[in-house]
Amino acid sequence: MSSRERILGRVRRALADVPAAERQDDTPYKQAVPRDYVRVHGDRSVAETVDLLAENLADYRAIVHRCTAGDLSVTIAGMLAARGAKTVLVPPGLDAKWLSAAEAERVPDLAGSTPDELDRVDSVVTACAVAVAETGTIVLDGSPDQGRRRITLVPDHHICVVRVPEQVVSSVPQALERLDPARPLTWISGPSATSDIELDRVEGVHGPRTLEVVLVDGQESADVSS
């Protein structure tokens, strides 16, 4: 007997006390479990939701910038210059205009790049899939404007652009609805941190130690890099 059959057999014998009617019940799963929790905590306007996102991002030590679509390239260029970044990783589908004012050398996100090569790049700029206001979370789904998972991991400085308000949801349930589980997802809430020393939070371990989030307002760039 294979271990698969052995384990499944053990499970079935272990559940001998569960009534057959329950085991064979075809009630759709959605109705089988009560979900009395709320979809959203609190009642907020769109602007208030964006404000809450900014507040919660900052609470977990992300650096938050807000600008209009017209100012985005200058804002990003300023952030890279302030950091002293000489090189910047660029996902293939990133709107070229976003980096039009930046002086840092562009490094494309390639399948063939080695981890060591990525480790030598100063910064990375990406878009995101969705942002969650209640938890201060940005989610990346590997779309062309976000690139492979590793490019937002190895460099020490990540700039993430969130288009507000259309990419912002209030809650975790709303975020999951928008996301495709078939894509590899990375949920990011602040820079990397640890609670492993005396159960107290310290920022800055293996992931980017500096996370800057740009909340960009306006429709100018909404039609690109979907």
Add this chain to the structure above:
Amino acid sequence: MSGTFVGMPAFPKAAHEAVHDQTLRGNLRHATHTIRAKRANAVAEVSDWAELREAGKQIKDHTLRHLDRYLVQLEESVTAAGGTVHWAADADEANRIVADLVKATGESEVVKVKSMATQEIGLNEALEAEGIRAYETDLAELIVQLGKDRPSHILVPAIHRNRGEIRDIFRKEMSEWGRPAPEGLTDTPAELAEAARLHLREKFLRAKVGVSGANFMIAETGTLVVVESEGNGRMCLTLPETLISVVGIEKILPTWQDLEVFLQTLPRSSTAERMNPYTSTWTGTTDEDGPQNFHLVLLDNGRTDTLADEVGRQALRCIRCSACLNVCPVYERAGGHAYGSVYPGPIGAILSPQLRGTQSEIDASLPYASSLCGACYEVCPVAIDIPEVLVHLRERVVEGGEVTREGNKVVLKPAKGHAAERAAMRAARWAFSRPGALRTGQRLASRTRRFHPRSLPGPGKAWSGTRDLPAVPSEPFRDWWQRTNGGKDGGAK
């Protein structure tokens, strides 16, 4: 479970030694009190905590009661997404599968994400025996590994170490494993975290094989989820060419939507955060992004035996948040090592004796490692009634009875150490069913009260060693009731 802690003394002896360690008690008190208040705040932020907790409980119970169906569905989804599924009935089989998979890659080292399942099966030791070195990359696991120590907490395995001890371990041991600690390393947490970053960087960048567990597996989509803080998880999940995940069969959730409950309750319960810094989800393999070979090892190792116990199976709802450890007065004083298992604290006291059976001295003593105060149940995000299971397991230890071990029903004999307790209970049963004898006995006890010893002799000595014997009243209650007409004629004699 594996023999990682073989030879552990029973809980009372181990705890007795631990409570005399002033440093340990100070470290634990500081850490658990820090997190307790924070957790309470994080939970108070969400108005529907009770409803989330109830939904989490129901989702897990439903899944467990249809576990065979969801396991088969998960296997299909993972396979369809490009992964390979393996089944391991016990620790040895899981270790062999992982070792063979690593050998097939031609590599002799792996980087590991913190995982309770791989600790439970003793994977690192098993790989070492096969000539494969496993590097722990979680900061606390690194501290434990470098210090040749044992984990003492589910979330923070090095919770028993303070910053000064961590600095000393880093200074002394890092050079043995790779990049030495920086010159002049101090004990500030930020510097210690930086030292770990530098030490592990080279290992991440050259790793070809990653080993992980998972917090959740979604049957519907074949998605695995790892919740973490440091980014070491992301490193291990995305940089290697091959990823091997060892996951207990109880970690399944039916649907993607179910994550909306647990991604709200887990971070707030474990690190007291609205959301942990990083959560990774992956479904099989993705072309040109992350590992191109993905293996999922589904682990039983006592879980189906636990499932067979109608009262005890609720322990399988556990999502390993460790909130119950942080509030437990016994854990706070005894520390994690006294529990003799990778699962310490209240949840360990009900999980270890079920996964491993109650035959060993340590496992038979674990259901007693509690004052039954119930704080663990209060904070549990999936409402595991830990006191209920503790009492149930105590009964099993004392009375024996039918249990399931490795899929087979066996009848346990009553434990030897509880003969006096059983004799006392038998005597009580006899007396309470004979009113005349009870009355005579009570009167005799009242009249001889001046001669009663303050502690019990013989087998009762241990019991009265930590308790005062209750004082016997001068007149039995039933005599008083009759004499005073139920208290109406004045109470004093």
